[in-house]
Amino acid sequence: MTTLRLILGDQLNPLHSWLQERRSDVIYTLMEVRQETDYVVHHAQKVIAIFAAMRDFARALQEQGHRVDYLAIDDPRNTQSIPGNLDLLRAHYQAVQVQYQAPDEWRLDQQLADYAVAAPPVSMADTEHFLTARDEAQRIFAGRHQWLMEYFYRQMRVTHQVLVEKDKKPAGGQWNFDHDNRKPWRGDPPEPLDTRALHDHSALWETIVAAGVQSFGRPDAARIVWPLNRAEALGHLDAFIQHGLPHFGDYQDAMSSKASRLFHSLLSFALNTKMLHPREVIDEAQDAWRRGQAPLHSVEGFIRQILGWREYVRGVYWANMPGYQEHNVFGHTQALPSWFWDGKTRMNCLRHAIGQSLDDAHAHHIQRLMVIGNFALLAGLDPKLVHQWYLGVYVDAFEWVEMPNTIGMSQFADGGLLATKPYVSSAAYIDRMSDYCKGCHYDKKARLGDKACPYNALYWDFFERHAGRLSGNQRLGMVYKNLGRMDDEARAAFRLRATELRARLDQL
Structure with a gap:
C-alpha cells in the first residue's frame, strides 16, 4: 500500500511533519520539469539555484532513510509535466494514493486540484510555512474598498505578539519607523563582507542547457551563492543579524553603484523555497533588538517586510486569482526596451539596477520599485510584460509574491487595490537616494532637451495623461498643484519630449 508524496521545488522544508518519521510505504518525488x-x-x-537546492534536498532525504524518486531534467522517464510524471510513478510503484503540499502559485494549485479530480485518491497537505491562511487577508479586509497593508500589519503584530507590549501597544510607542529608514549611503559604515559560500554548478548547467531549457542573464554557474539547504540558509541568517541588521533600517532605501547588497538580508530565496520559516527569522530579529544588538527602527523595518508585506501580498494574490495579471488600468501597451535583456542603456541608474539583476538574479526592493518599476510605469510599458520579466529575472520571484508587487505596487495596474498611489518619481528621488546620477549621460536637473534625464519629462507627462484618474487622489495633491502652476507651453513641451522618449526607448 504505497503512498506517493510530491514535493515541489519551492517546498524544501526539512522540518515539515511529513519528514519526521521514515516510512517504507512512502515514496517522495521531486521533479525538474520543462x-x-x-x-x-x-x-x-x-533555474540553477532551484535545481541544485532540490537535488541537495533529495540527497538529504535519502541519507535520512526516506525513499526518494528524483526525476532530473534529463531523465529519460521524465514526461516534463507534473501530472504526467505522477501518472508514471503511480503506475511504477502501484501507489494507492498521491499526496502533495499546497502550492503557492494558482496555476499549480489548479493543475493539481484538476489532477485530484481526474485521478483520485489525491489529497493536499499544508506547507506548514506561512503565518496566515490563504484567505485570511480577505477576511480581515472584508467590505473594505482598499486593502491597506499597515492595517493588516498591525493586526499581525498583535496576533503573533511581535514587537508589542503587554497592553498590545507597539514597542517604542509607534507601529512604524519608516521615516527613520530613508538615509542615503555614502560609503560609511562599509558594506558587510559577503560570507556566502560559492558553489560550482557547471555540470548541472551543462545538463540544463543540453535539455533545451531557455534562459537569460549571466549564468556564471561556478559562482552561485544562493543557499543549497537549511544549514546554509541559517548561516546566512546569522550573518545578517550580526552584520546587516544593525544598519538595515537606516539604509534600506539607499542605492549605490559601489555596493549591490548594502545591508539587505538576501534571505528571500531561502524563505520562498521554505528552507527558513518566517517566524524564526522574525524571532531572530526581535531577539537582536532585545539584546541591544540592533536598533528598534532597523528591526521593525525588517520585520515589516516579512510579517507585514510578505503575508499581505500573498493574501492579495489569492483573493484576486485567477486574472490579477490582466489588470491594466492605464491601458499601457509599450513593449519592453531591448536593454531590459542586456542592460545597455545610457541611463546610469537603469544600467546599474538592470545590469545587477542580469548579473546576480537579484536587486533590492528600491531598485526594483523606484528605478526599474518607476521607469516602466512612467514610460507606459505593458504591465503584464513587466510582470513576466520580474518573475523571470529574480531568483526569489515566485508568482504569489512577485505578481502583487509588480501589478499592484510597482505598476499600479490594479487601480489602487494594493497601493494608495503610484510609486513614481522624477530624477530627484533617485539622486537623493543613490550615486547613480553622478557621471550619467543625462542631466538630472534638466527637464527638456536631448541631455535631460528621461525620468523628468516622463514624470510630468504621466500625471497629465492620467489626471482624470489620479487628480482626486489626496496623496497626489502637491503633484497636481505643481502641475497646475505650469502654463500650456510648458505642458506641451513635456508632452512632446515624453512622446519622443517613448518612441525610441531602445536608444535611451
Missing part, C-alpha cells in the same frame, strides 16, 4: 522552466523565461541562476 513545465516549470518554460512558463516564462527564467534567469539562468534561478
Whole structure:
C-alpha cells in the first residue's frame, strides 16, 4: 500500500511533519520539469539555484532513510509535466494514493486540484510555512474598498505578539519607523563582507542547457551563492543579524553603484523555497533588538517586510486569482526596451539596477520599485510584460509574491487595490537616494532637451495623461498643484519630449 508524496521545488522544508518519521510505504518525488522552466523565461541562476537546492534536498532525504524518486531534467522517464510524471510513478510503484503540499502559485494549485479530480485518491497537505491562511487577508479586509497593508500589519503584530507590549501597544510607542529608514549611503559604515559560500554548478548547467531549457542573464554557474539547504540558509541568517541588521533600517532605501547588497538580508530565496520559516527569522530579529544588538527602527523595518508585506501580498494574490495579471488600468501597451535583456542603456541608474539583476538574479526592493518599476510605469510599458520579466529575472520571484508587487505596487495596474498611489518619481528621488546620477549621460536637473534625464519629462507627462484618474487622489495633491502652476507651453513641451522618449526607448 504505497503512498506517493510530491514535493515541489519551492517546498524544501526539512522540518515539515511529513519528514519526521521514515516510512517504507512512502515514496517522495521531486521533479525538474520543462513545465516549470518554460512558463516564462527564467534567469539562468534561478533555474540553477532551484535545481541544485532540490537535488541537495533529495540527497538529504535519502541519507535520512526516506525513499526518494528524483526525476532530473534529463531523465529519460521524465514526461516534463507534473501530472504526467505522477501518472508514471503511480503506475511504477502501484501507489494507492498521491499526496502533495499546497502550492503557492494558482496555476499549480489548479493543475493539481484538476489532477485530484481526474485521478483520485489525491489529497493536499499544508506547507506548514506561512503565518496566515490563504484567505485570511480577505477576511480581515472584508467590505473594505482598499486593502491597506499597515492595517493588516498591525493586526499581525498583535496576533503573533511581535514587537508589542503587554497592553498590545507597539514597542517604542509607534507601529512604524519608516521615516527613520530613508538615509542615503555614502560609503560609511562599509558594506558587510559577503560570507556566502560559492558553489560550482557547471555540470548541472551543462545538463540544463543540453535539455533545451531557455534562459537569460549571466549564468556564471561556478559562482552561485544562493543557499543549497537549511544549514546554509541559517548561516546566512546569522550573518545578517550580526552584520546587516544593525544598519538595515537606516539604509534600506539607499542605492549605490559601489555596493549591490548594502545591508539587505538576501534571505528571500531561502524563505520562498521554505528552507527558513518566517517566524524564526522574525524571532531572530526581535531577539537582536532585545539584546541591544540592533536598533528598534532597523528591526521593525525588517520585520515589516516579512510579517507585514510578505503575508499581505500573498493574501492579495489569492483573493484576486485567477486574472490579477490582466489588470491594466492605464491601458499601457509599450513593449519592453531591448536593454531590459542586456542592460545597455545610457541611463546610469537603469544600467546599474538592470545590469545587477542580469548579473546576480537579484536587486533590492528600491531598485526594483523606484528605478526599474518607476521607469516602466512612467514610460507606459505593458504591465503584464513587466510582470513576466520580474518573475523571470529574480531568483526569489515566485508568482504569489512577485505578481502583487509588480501589478499592484510597482505598476499600479490594479487601480489602487494594493497601493494608495503610484510609486513614481522624477530624477530627484533617485539622486537623493543613490550615486547613480553622478557621471550619467543625462542631466538630472534638466527637464527638456536631448541631455535631460528621461525620468523628468516622463514624470510630468504621466500625471497629465492620467489626471482624470489620479487628480482626486489626496496623496497626489502637491503633484497636481505643481502641475497646475505650469502654463500650456510648458505642458506641451513635456508632452512632446515624453512622446519622443517613448518612441525610441531602445536608444535611451
